[in-house]
Amino acid sequence: MAAAGSGGSAGCFPGPYPTPSGEEKNQDERQGGQCLLNGMDLLKDVTESKRFLPTGLQGIDALLGGGLRQGQLTELTGQSSSGKTQVCLCSASHVAARQLGHVMYLDTSNSFSPSRIARIVDGFPFSLVKLPKNVRLERVMTSIVCKSVFDIFDLFEVLHQLELSLKNKVKCGNSNICLLIIDSISALLAPINGGKYPRGRSMMMSVAMLLKKLADEHNLSVLVTNHMVAGNGAPKPALGESWKTVPHVRLAISRARGSNICTATVLKHTLLASGRVMKFPVPS
Amino acid sequence: MEIADLPISTSHRAKLLAAGYSSLAALSAASPTRLARDLSIEIQEAEDILKVAVGANKSKGVDGLSTSSVIKGAQNAWDMLSDEQSRKHINTGSADLNNILGGGIHCKEVTEIGGVPGIGKTQLGIQLAINVQIPVEYGGLGGKAVYIDTEGSFMAERVYQIAEGCISDILEYFPYCHDKALSGQERLKPESFLADIYYFRICSYTEQIAVINYLEKFLQEHKDVRIVIIDSVTFHFRQDFDDMALRTRVLSGLSLKLMKLAKAYNLAVVLLNQVTTKFTEGSFQLTLALGDSWSHSCTNRLILYWNGNERYAYLDKSPSLPVASAPYAVTVKGVRDTVSSNNSKRVRFLGMLSGANWAPIFEH
Structure with a gap:
């Protein structure tokens, strides 16, 4: 057994779970449930392959401990014209510019x-992409793929x-999609959500499950944007209570009318304390 | 590769499996007609499936994050950039206004324009319906307009006036070409401008929903429509809707449909909206009607307001442009720059009007 020497072999239970031949360590994915992981394996996986994808906006990166985490679903919520789309466009260009992978952008509006x-x-400063301007623009922009x-x-x-496509390409070892952006998911869900019929809600939850599965199995970072609706008094994120549990990280953005300084607040985070606030300027 | 891994639609995959096609080998042995019969689908669709299957057989192991292979119909940003740069914008009539809008009203986007009664929403709507028809050789789009009128404020006499104003400005700027291009002259009549506006009069929200659903078919038959104006999107939904949650759902559904039409038919959608007061932070403030959820459902948002005696437009929301405001005026000829700055900016307005095509015309 190839993996025997590496301490990590404890990750597979012997017996009813057949150990696939050695290569499962390289493929780092827990495919088909053939192999259960213990905490140490998970930690190793997390530190090695769950990167933080920088958004390029210092305030947000600081709040999120480095950026959008791979394998996780991050939600941006904010009122109209608060800068959600700008954060999405910035993250897409930044991730593409650093050649961390391709970006898939699903655009609903x-x-x-x-x-x-x-x-x-x-x-971007020259140090970020060490290429002449015209070349780097093409390079960066070809690795952002958009679909309406x-x-x-x-959806x-x-x-x-x-x-x-991801399933078939994992084996090729090419530059893969690492960031999936949906701007905005609530525009798609709003027409079907609510009312007497539970069908809308169940479709919403299927989308949630699908997104989280994609994030987990293919090591994607998923970024979605959500509306704010008027609650009792203060505005609150749309899509209700059951969607609230879906994102790993939830970030609220606001902006005073006419200013280009945004304020981001962590509403929910799996690792870090929530409630922290940062201000950041939107790049001109 | 298995059938389950083929990049085809889920319904097709289910049908394939149900019809007993379990492996690629079985699939590639089938003819399009047989496949179409077995799956009870169109032959065209069957051919598509076979194409995909053949492609999948070939491309095994071939590198490919070529954009189209990941998701059908997706485009990369580089291609979209050149597409966007070649696109023309619809002149609003005022250079200052065009300026803050990045050249005018953009095609493939939904723009919401709102303001207090009497500020000139309908005037701007009519102006756009006229300006979209400026022929290509005069730097316009040469398209047609769809005008959906819910309030009954579309005045044909006024449209005629604005069309005349537009034509006189064109002729003033192109003094040489109207005597040589007789065919162009024929088209530069207010009558022909009016004839190319398709007008729908809507009397209830049911009709409004229906007409937006019908638009898709209408636009298929009239591919030269470049702008759809709804004046106003608000009126009926403010009048007779009690269930606010339902209203939000219906409106967000409509907005998605309009987004789709804008993208698919390369046209601009302009929605006119009314204002309402909203109680925030201890005071009443004017905002656009239809609520918070609706405010998310447009690509751009332009708010018209009074600043003393001057009319101003404020770009409140845009994915690509900074927040900005600019003055404009409503004159006999239609929407123009404010009088005080008229002299210096007249040239600029006409410069924008001309776009890229004026040079060859001027050689004569």
Whole structure:
């Protein structure tokens, strides 16, 4: 058994669970439930392959302990025009610029703006992408892939396709998709959610499960944006109580009208204390 | 690779498996007609499936994060950038306004324009319906307009006036070409501008929902429509809707449909909205109507307001442009720059009007 020497062999229970030949250590994914992990393996997996993808916005990176974590679902919530889309566009360009992987951007409100991305990339310091300006722009922008999605069924279709493509490509060892952005998920869910019929809610939960599965199995970082709706008194994130449990990290963004300083607040975080607040400027 | 791993739609996959196609080998042996019959789908779809299957057989192990292979219909940002840069914008009539909008109203986006009664929402709507028709050789889009009127405020006489104003400005800027291009002259009549506005009069929210659903079919038959204006999106939904949660759902559904149309048919959607007062932080403030959820459902948001005696427009929301405001005026000719700055900016307005195409015309 190839893995025997490496202490990590304890990760597989002997007996009813057949140990696949040695290579499962390299493939780091727990495929098909053939192999249960213990805490040490998990820790190793987390420290080795669950990277923090920087958003390029210092305030947010500081709040999230480095950025958007792979394997996790991060939610941005905020009122209209608070800067959610800007954070999405910034993260996409930053992750692509650092060549951490490809970015898949699902756009529901025609707000994916290539010219904005070009401007953000142009503003990056030379040290970030050591290439001449025209080359790096093309390089960065070709690794951001965008698809418009206009209803929930489209979204299911796209996510299933993505899952299939990821499954087939994991073995090729190419530069893979590492960040999936959905801006905004609540625009798709709002028309079906609520009312007398439970169907909308169950579709919402299927989307949630699918996203988390993708995040976990293919080591994606998933970033979704959510609306704010008027609650009793203060505005609160949309989609209700059952969606609240879905994201690993929930971040609220607000911006005073006319200013370009955003305020981010951690509403929920799996590792770090919530309630912390940071201010950050939106890049011009 | 198995059938289950083929990048085809879930329903097709289910049908394949149900019809007993369990392996790729079995699938590749089938002919399109047989497959179509077995799965009871169109032949075209069957051919598509076979194509995918053949492709999957070939591409095994071949590197590929080429964009289209990951998800059908996806585009990378680089291609989208060049597409975006080649796109023309719809002139609003005022250079200052065009400036803060990044050249005018953008196609493939939904723009919401709101403001107090009498500020000029409908005027701007009519102006856009006229300006979208400026022929390509005069730097316009040469498209047609769909005007969905819910309030009954579309005045044909006024439209005629604005069309005349638009034409006189074009002729003033292109003094040489109207005597040579007779065919162009033919089109530069207010009558033909009016004839190319498709007008729908809506009298209830049911009709509004219906017409938006019907638009898809209408636009398929009229591919040269470049702008859809709804004046206003609010009226009926403010009048006779009691269930607010239902209203939110219906409206967000409508907005997604309009987004889809804007993208699919490369047109601008302009939604006019009314204002309402909202109690925030101890005081009443004016905001656009239809509530917080609705405020998320447009790509751009432009708020018109009075600043003393001047009309101003404030770009409140845009994914690509900074927040900004600019003055504008409503004149006999339509929406124009404010009078005080008229002289210096007249040239700029016409410069924008001309776009990229004026140079060859001027050679004569």
